[in-house]
Amino acid sequence: MTPPAPRIDSLDVIRGVAVMGILVANLPAFGLPEAAYFSPLAWGGSAGWDRFAWFATYVLVEGKMRGLFSMLFGASMLLVVDRARAAGDSPAGIHYARMATLFAIGCAHLYLIWWGDILSHYALVGAIAFVFVALPVRPLVWLAFLFVAVQAVIGAETTLAAFAAAARNTPAKVETWTLIASVFGQPPRADLLGEVAAMRGGIGPGIVWRWAHATSPFALLPLVGAETLGYMLIGMAGLKSGFLTGRWSRGRYAWIALVAIGATLPIDMLLAFASIVHGFDQRWIVLGSVGAATVLRPLTFTGYAALLMLTMRPAGWLTTRIAAAGRAAFTNYLGTTILMTFVFDGWGLGLFGALPRATLYLFVLPVWAVMLAWSRPWLARYRFGPLEWGWRTIARLEVQPWQR
Template identity: 55%
Template sequence: MEATPRFPSLDVIRGVAVMGILLANIVAFGLPEAAYFSPLAWGGSELPEKTAWFLNFVFVEGRFRGLFSFLFGASMLLVIERADAAGENGAELHLRRMFWLFVFGCIHLYLFWWGDILAHYALVGVLALFFGRQSTRTLVLLSLALLVVALLLNAATASALFAAAARATAGDVALWKGFASAFGVPPRAELLEQIAAMRGSFGAAAAWRWNHALDPLTFLPIGGAETLGAMLLGMAALRTGFVTGEWSRHAYARVALVCVPLSLIGYAAIGSHTMATGFDQRYVYLGSLVVSEPFRTIGYVGYAALVILLLRPDGALSTRIGAAGRMAFSNYLGTTLLMDLVFAGWGLGLFGVIGRTWLYAIVPLVWAIMLVWSPAWLARYRYGPLEWLWRSVVRGRPAALRR
């Protein structure tokens, strides 16, 4: 949903986020689900693949997803406040937006890709509405409290996984096998089932997702605290002017110089330990979802500050990235369509064929497409195609599209 006047910094950060999220997700597009967390699952497990995993873990993992959530919170508050200022009911508008986002997300999840985040954002976005009138200080404190809650919940799950390692009971065996499907090495038959489905017909892939993808309501209690915390922190960042470029360059530099190195060092230590354990699924889970939690938050805040420092409002690259950010919804879903053309059976059928290292070679090509088509489209139209559709269904009438 577009609002004017726009903040260039917000658009550019969003553009960086939607480009960076592909770096995080490319493995999930091209390889079986378990390979996202462990190179032992599929896609090669030699030194080049392990190095690719490590570099992605240190520089990308969690930070761009967190940045997306952070910006979602800032944007939703901006839309609500502007609607209220224009005499509309901002809360009602927001709920309509979340309803349709949930619809789009479910279509994306079941028909195109198991890793959809939009339906989850819609549910958490409804919860975030109840905190929109809180003070900046309260939003920050609530965000930190939710960070602790997420950490403790995941730590409890990790404790149960460690306890089940002996596989002394049928329950322990079931728990261990369940975690192997996502964080370890699933049985080969399970991997081949997913590969066959993804290389098969559109219907076969959709059926696999319907039976195996984690539905939004089930995922809500698992990831909701972390996502809501990031959204509330994004609201606070909007209130303080952090994401709209209103801080001094010295302040942004200080945030970036503290947060970015601290996050990278933390992730490097966690990644090194995970590799040293031979990607034992207990430590994969512990490192990816528990110990990394604070470094994830610190990292995406630092990345946002760094992007604003590097922003050149009239620069060609900043303008193109900002255009990609204005069309983040279209670019996020458009990326899935492009990846399906490469990996799905109704496309080139390369799912599970390309190794982890070479998958990353696809990313710059997709970035180039984003940076070319986004400004070209916005030169003629007010909104991206899916932004226009979202706005139209929320308002109940077609929005003016052409400039």
């Protein structure tokens, strides 16, 4: 039995924070109709504590945790390639087998369990990102800026289309306004009630609804693929430069965290206030979540990563627990989906659409506690999380070592 590859603690900690933060971001998508993820007007309440919950999630979490996760995905890709090369395996063969397996798992997750899957999208973008793994740091950074800029142009076009369609004085503008409302505003009440009935109806109706309404991985690729690819390249550059492995000075990390977070979060707060002042008009939701966010988000999650590099304590109780949750992030991500869909969907407790937005966040601490409680004891005995082991076994077509 070969010994497990050495871990980079900082990557595990950041990945653990990301998977815990993704739970916070995804709770409205687990418990409310799809449009409510962006717009409080769609479902779940838009006043009082519900408004505050939306505001805090938008400013601190929305898109930022996905950015961290994407960045770590890119960094981890480099580690897999390097270890394959060191073992005498084909890096391309190992990588594309992993991406093909991940795509299949992601599609099953998307259509059988939950519409918000990101794994299948990562698999497609990861297949593209492999082309860039041999590049040095500087070209990776410039290419990341380029792809994020492409996404910014797409976001600007979407935002301008939303404002231009507000007049609804032509059939084309009515169609555009209605399409944008289905994601960022108030869809027709009948559509919302149909989604609620499907999610409360059990496994079969939920699958039928997702098959008809969920965005396919291939359709998602041109919408946000450039952004995701840019984030993965940032992760590659972060690993090669030592930013993600703790090789930079504490002063440099502090400066990045202060400037990046200090510059972007106040703007996010202003955008959130603008949405509230304009009554959550979908034009302002699009501006905040698509138009401006595309530019702000990379700075924010890079600042978060720098802050984590400053605050983590490698031997500390909490740090080691979070690192273990990050080592088993694949299991924690999919396990969270299963747990939350049991709470909200009809095959479980059937609470979909029944709770106000603010109440959803009462699940955060208990689920975090589960992540932190099981991950470290499990990994003290086993080499991988259970689903990490399954992913590795299927991708390599060989049963992988299980126990330490």
